[in-house]
Amino acid sequence: MKALRAYAPASIGNVSLGFDVLGAALAPVDGSQLGDVVDITAAESFSLTTVGTFAHKLPAGADNNIVTKCYHFFCQAMEKHGKATTPVALTLHKNLPIGSGLGSSASSIVAAFAALNGYFDCPFDEDTLLHMMGELEGQISGSIHYDNVAPCYQGGMTLMTGAQEPVTLSLPLNPTWYYAICYSGISVSTAAARDILPKQVEMSTALTFGRQLGVFVHALHAGEFDLAASVMKDVIAEPYRKSLLPGFDDARAFSEREGALAFGISGSGPTVFAVCSSEQQAQRIARYLDENYIQNEDGFSRVCQIPQAGTVVSPLNENDTAPAL
Numbered sequence: 001m002k003a004l005r006a007y008a009p010a011s012i013g014n015v016s017l018g019f020d021v022l023g024a025a026l027a028p029v030d031g032s033q034l035g036d037v038v039d040i041t042a043a044e045s046f047s048l049t050t051v052g053t054f055a056h057k058l059p060a061g062a063d064n065n066i067v068t069k070c071y072h073f074f075c076q077a078m079e080k081h082g083k084a085t086t087p088v089a090l091t092l093h094k095n096l097p098i099g100s101g102l103g104s105s106a107s108s109i110v111a112a113f114a115a116l117n118g119y120f121d122c123p124f125d126e127d128t129l130l131h132m133m134g135e136l137e138g139q140i141s142g143s144i145h146y147d148n149v150a151p152c153y154q155g156g157m158t159l160m161t162g163a164q165e166p167v168t169l170s171l172p173l174n175p176t177w178y179y180a181i182c183y184s185g186i187s188v189s190t191a192a193a194r195d196i197l198p199k200q201v202e203m204s205t206a207l208t209f210g211r212q213l214g215v216f217v218h219a220l221h222a223g224e225f226d227l228a229a230s231v232m233k234d235v236i237a238e239p240y241r242k243s244l245l246p247g248f249d250d251a252r253a254f255s256e257r258e259g260a261l262a263f264g265i266s267g268s269g270p271t272v273f274a275v276c277s278s279e280q281q282a283q284r285i286a287r288y289l290d291e292n293y294i295q296n297e298d299g300f301s302r303v304c305q306i307p308q309a310g311t312v313v314s315p316l317n318e319n320d321t322a323p324a325l
């Protein structure tokens with residue numbers, strides 16, 4: 001009987017300078033996993049079981065879980081294309097904290113679609129799946145944005161095109177950059193953190209945003225990584241969102257003193273990230289954040305890099321255990 005497991009990594013939405021249009025996948029350098037997992041097997045009727053560190057924070061009832069919504073959405077898409085589906089049992093390993101700024105809902109959505117697509121012999125191509133994933137992410141966060149689902153699914157650092165296809169462009173990675181990330185333990189709703197943003201931006205802000213993004217993309221392609229880092233500044237969301245994040249200014253000040261190349265909010269927060277030029281520097285900043293930015297026992301920090309690989313779908317063996325965070 002066919003049984004699959006899909007692992008979908010955490011991601012940094014916006015990467016400071018690219019509100020809604022730039023995102024990056026995350027992989028801890030210690031080799032541990034940081035992401036949700038969905039297992040899929042055949043069943044007589046549909047079911048969703050939730051396990052994992054943050055399963056108890058999910059809304060009660062399988063019908064309220066975004067993974068169930070993905071299943072129904074996928075079945076409808078199959079039907080539209082004249083393809084049959086059969087009932088499945090899904091298990092969501094909810095390893096990412098909810099409302100963390102680590103693309104938690106995106107991770108569940110991407111793992112669910114990747115597992116379903118794999119199970120039903122890959123009826124949909126990458127762009128079609130990305131549109132489905134973006135649609136579901138939009139249902140949960142208030143508006144469609146691909147900056148978590150795309151890097152989570154495809155890996156690397158991705159720039160959204162706004163076109164039907166390709167949905168994304170993959171940007172060159174700098175293998176010498178390390179990312180100290182820290183989740184403070186509090187929950188910030190993405191929808192609420194979007195609501196507090198002004199609906200229009202000043203002309204000068206729009207010019208800075210466009211200039212920075214252009215310079216960043218050029219600099220990555222040219223291998224001018226210091227130039228790329230110099231424009232990693234959030235002129236759209238950080239000025240408004242940082243008020244939701246206790247300790248943000250101190251964390252930024254420490255990272256700058258330590259010589260971090262850039263510092264910002266991951267997605268809508270509360271997770272923050274520092275871009276570092278060495279693993280040692282990232283470890284020092286992660287230690288500081290551990291001791292000073294974390295607000296409760298749910299918080300954690302990790303030193304990560306951006307992996308080339310995104311979601312991985314593999315055969316599920318009977319004795320596979322839940323991956324730890």
Ligand SMILES: Nc1ncnc2c1ncn2[C@@H]1O[C@H](COP(=O)(O)OP(=O)(O)O)[C@@H](O)[C@H]1O
Pocket residue numbers: 057058059064065066067092097098099100101102103104105106108140141188189190191267
């Ligand atoms: N599998 C799931 N993973 C994460 N959130 C889920 C899931 N299913 C339902 N939800 C709900 O979706 C919302 C996700 O909130 P959001 O702030 O967008 O989280 P995140 O920023 O971590 O993706 C929450 O209200 C949460 O209860």
Ligand SMILES: N[C@@H](CCOP(=O)(O)O)C(=O)O
Pocket residue numbers: 013014019020021099100101102103104105141145147148190193194237266267268269
């Ligand atoms: N571009 C979005 C990213 C939200 O990321 P999340 O990890 O907080 O869901 C935004 O900034 O609103």
